[in-house]
Each structure stands twice: as structure tokens, then as C-alpha cells.
Amino acid sequence: MSDASELAPIHSLGEAYLYTRVTPCPLCGGPLDSNEAWFHHDPVRRVLALEIACRLCEAPFDKSFDASGVPEEEFAMLTSGPLAPPWNLPAQVLNHTPDPSHVLDVADWLTLFTVACEEARIAGDQGLDLCPPDRVAIRRMRLVAGACLDEALKFFDEDNDLPPDSAFFSDANRNRFWERPQLFTRQYITDLRFSLMKQG
Ligand SMILES: [Zn+2]
Numbered sequence: 001m002s003d004a005s006e007l008a009p010i011h012s013l014g015e016a017y018l019y020t021r022v023t024p025c026p027l028c029g030g031p032l033d034s035n036e037a038w039f040h041h042d043p044v045r046r047v048l049a050l051e052i053a054c055r056l057c058e059a060p061f062d063k064s065f066d067a068s069g070v071p072e073e074e075f076a077m078l079t080s081g082p083l084a085p086p087w088n089l090p091a092q093v094l095n096h097t098p099d100p101s102h103v104l105d106v107a108d109w110l111t112l113f114t115v116a117c118e119e120a121r122i123a124g125d126q127g128l129d130l131c132p133p134d135r136v137a138i139r140r141m142r143l144v145a146g147a148c149l150d151e152a153l154k155f156f157d158e159d160n161d162l163p164p165d166s167a168f169f170s171d172a173n174r175n176r177f178w179e180r181p182q183l184f185t186r187q188y189i190t191d192l193r194f195s196l197m198k199q200g
Contacts, residue, residue: 004046004066008102011069011095013039014086015103020052021115022108030056037083041067041075050083065103071096087119087140094147100154106163106184107173109152113192116145142196149193153186161186
């Protein structure tokens with residue numbers, strides 16, 4: 001069994017959930033079934049283990065993280081259970097430190113910004129059709145979208161408008177940057193953050 005010190009550290013359960021939204025199945029490249037993911041927290045070893053399956057080939061996928069940086073109160077109620085999206089949790093703090101994520105890179109956070117905005121749009125549309133819109137839920141999704149941009153900005157060096165090479169954890173994400181660098185500038189991300197704030 002791995003010791004927490006051998007594992008990649010995470011800062012919150014929300015970060016673990018978002019990891020499952022952008023990580024492909026190692027066997028077929030399909031999406032993981034994030035909404036059926038389970039977590040188990042070992043409070044002695046400070047290890048968070050995820051159990052999840054591929055939505056396409058149904059192969060199981062296990063992943064463990066060093067959870068020593070996750071605030072104690074996140075596990076106060078529950079040490080195992082379904083892994084909930086951060087917008088379903090009372091607090092939407094993904095990373096309370098100034099350090100960038102060790103498991104999600106700058107391109108992942110920009111993808112997750114889009115994911116959270118899309119979730120908010122779907123929730124808004126459903127609310128208008130079916131029942132009074134759950135404005136609290138939509139607001140939480142927008143807060144998570146903003147937090148994703150904040151996480152992307154943590155990778156930038158001071159006085160540099162482009163992210164450093166160390167901000168990319170995979171060749172696939174590095175290639176996305178080379179293809180469309182204009183979507184990765186500090187100014188572009190800051191402008192997105194500002195327009196999100198204006199939406200309230
Ligand atoms: Zn698969």
C-alpha cells in the first residue's frame with residue numbers, strides 16, 4: 001500500500017472530483033464516470049483513494065492521492081462515499097494555498113472552467129423549463145468556474161503573459177497551447193474572470 005508521501009497531493013475533494021472530469025480512461029481514452037465515483041479517506045495514512053469506472057469500456061480505474069493538504073473539516077462528516085462535484089458542496093474552495101495544483105495543469109483548469117459554465121447553463125435551462133431555477137446551485141457552479149480560472153492563473157510567473165512550460169503536465173495539453181496560444185494568455189484568462197464576475 002502506498003504511503004501518502006509517494007502520491008500526488010491534492011488540496012480538496014473538489015479538486016479530486018474535477019480530476020476525474022478531465023482524466024481519460026488509460027485503456028480506451030474514454031471519459032471516466034465522474035458522477036459514479038467513490039472516495040475512501042484513510043485518516044491515519046492521509047490517503048484519499050478513488051474508485052471509478054470508464055463510461056465507455058467500463059474498466060475500473062483506481063487513483064490515490066496524498067490528502068494531507070485537504071482541510072480536516074472536509075472529512076469531518078464522511079470518510080467515504082460518493083465523490084460529489086464541488087458545486088454540490090457547501091464550500092467551493094478548491095485550493096486554499098497559493099501553490100498551483102499538482103494533478104491538474106493550466107489547460108485542465110481552462111477546460112474545467114468551460115465544464116462548470118456549461119453545467120450552470122444546463123441547470124439554468126432545466127430550471128426555466130421544469131421548476132423554479134435553483135439559483136443557489138447555479139451561483140455555486142459559477143463560483144467554481146471562477147475558482148478554475150484562479151487555479152489556472154497560479155501557474156503564471158510574475159511579469160509573463162504566457163504560462164511557463166512547467167504549467168503543462170502532458171504533451172496533449174502542451175499541444176493545445178501551441179495550437180492556440182491566444183487562449184492561454186494571462187490577459188485572456190483575466191478578462192474571462194472579469195466577465196464572470198460581472199454576471200454575478
Ligand atoms: Zn475505457
